[in-house]
Amino acid sequence: SSEVTQPPSVSVSPGQTARITCSGETVANIYTSWYQQKPGQAPVLIIYKDIERPSGIPERFSGSSSGTTVTLSISEVQAEDEADYYCQSADATTASVIFGGGTKLTVL
Amino acid sequence: QVQLVQSGTELKKPGASLKVSCRASGHTSTKFAFAWVRQAPGGALEWVGWINPSKGSTMYAQNLQERVTVTTDTSTATVYLELRSLRSDDTAMYYCAGFTDSRGDALEVWGQGTMVTVSS
Numbered sequence: 001s002s003e004v005t006q007p008p009s010v011s012v013s014p015g016q017t018a019r020i021t022c023s024g025e026t027v028a029n030i031y032t033s034w035y036q037q038k039p040g041q042a043p044v045l046i047i048y049k050d051i052e053r054p055s056g057i058p059e060r061f062s063g064s065s066s067g068t069t070v071t072l073s074i075s076e077v078q079a080e081d082e083a084d085y086y087c088q089s090a091d092a093t094t095a096s097v098i099f100g101g102g103t104k105l106t107v108l
Numbered sequence: 109q110v111q112l113v114q115s116g117t118e119l120k121k122p123g124a125s126l127k128v129s130c131r132a133s134g135h136t137s138t139k140f141a142f143a144w145v146r147q148a149p150g151g152a153l154e155w156v157g158w159i160n161p162s163k164g165s166t167m168y169a170q171n172l173q174e175r176v177t178v179t180t181d182t183s184t185a186t187v188y189l190e191l192r193s194l195r196s197d198d199t200a201m202y203y204c205a206g207f208t209d210s211r212g213d214a215l216e217v218w219g220q221g222t223m224v225t226v227s228s
Contacts, residue, residue, distance in 0.1 A: 031212035035153075042203055042221055043145075043153065048214035086153050090213065095167050097143060097155035 002026045002091040006100035013108045018074040020103045022087030025068055032070040033088045034063060036081075037102075043086065047072060074105070082107045110134045112204050112219035119225050125192045128222045130204030132185040140206035142187040143215060144178060148200045156202070159187060194226045 004024035012018040022032060032050050035043035045054055047063040050070055060075045074081055087100040115129040130142065141160040145153050157168035159178040168176050177190045187204055202222045205215035 031214070033212065033214035035215070037153075042218040043205075043215070044218070045211075045214055045216050048216070049212040052211070054211075054216065088153075088215070094170075096169065097145075097158065099145075099153040099155060102152045 002089075002096075002098055004032075004087055004089050004098055004100045006085075006087060006103045008101070009104045009106065011106040011108055012077050014077055014079060016077055018077050018081070018105055020072045020074075020085050020087075020105065021069050022071070022089075022100050023069045024089065024098075026089045026091060026098060027065070027070045027087075028068045030090045030092055032063070032065070034061075034072045035086045035088065037084045037086065038082075077105075077107055079107050081105060110140065110206055110217050112206060112217055114202075114204060114219040114222045117223045117225075119227070120194050121228055122194055122196060122226055124194050124226075125190065126194055126198075126224060128189045128202055128204075128224070130187045130189075130219050132187075132206065140208055140217075141213075142178075142180070143205045143207060144189045145203045145205060145215070146198075146200040147203070148197070151200070154200075156189065158207075196226050198224065199226045200224060 034047035036046050037043040046057050050065040051063045062073045064071045085103045089098045111133050139162050143158040144156040157178045159166045161180045175192045179188045204219040206217040207213050
C-alpha cells in the first residue's frame with residue numbers, strides 16, 4: 001500500500017526556519033495537505049494543494065513540492081509553533097486517504 | 109463557515125458496537141464530503157473512511173472495512189460513523205472532518221473529537 005514518510009522530530013531555535021519533509025511516491029501525483037495539531041486540540045489545516053494557505057494561516061507557513069517529496073517550511077519560528085505536524089496525501093488508485101506518521105516540532 | 113459538532117464521550121465493552129454522530133451547521137449549502145479520522149492515545153492520525161453525500165459514495169480504510177460503515181442524514185446535515193465488534197485497540201479520539209474538491213480534498217474543517225474507550 002502507499003505510504004508517506006515524515007521525520008519523527010525536528011528541533012529549531014526561535015527565529016530560525018523549520019523544514020518538515022513528507023516523502024512517498026503518491027505525493028508526486030496527488031496534492032498534499034499539512035495539518036498542525038497542538039496537545040488536546042483537533043488538527044488544523046495549514047497548507048493544501050501542496051502550496052496553498054487557507055485564510056488566517058500566517059505567511060510564515062509555506063509549502064513546496066519536488067518530485068516525491070513535499071516540504072512544509074515555517075519561517076521565523078515562534079514558541080507557539082511547537083506542535084505535531086502531519087502531511088496527508090491519497091492513493092490515486094483506491095482513493096484512500098494517507099497520513100504521514102507526524103513530526104513533533106520542538107522550539108528550543 | 110461550516111462548523112462540525114460531534115456527539116459525546118463513549119465507553120464501550122469489547123465486542124460491542126459504536127455509533128458516533130457529526131452534525132454540520134453554518135453554510136451547509138457548500139457541498140462537503142466528510143471523512144472520519146481517529147487518533148489512538150499518543151499516536152498518529154489514522155484515516156477511517158469517507159462519504160460523499162452528493163455522489164452517494166463511500167470509501168473505507170482496508171484494515172477496518174469489514175467493521176465500519178459511514179452514513180449520512182441529509183435532512184439533518186448529520187454524518188454517522190458505525191464501528192462494530194469493538195476491540196481495545198479501537199480506543200481513540202475520533203474526528204469528523206469536511207472537505208471539498210476545491211481545496212484538493214484537504215480536510216478543511218474539523219469536529220471537536222469524540223473520545224471512545226473500549227474496555228471490559
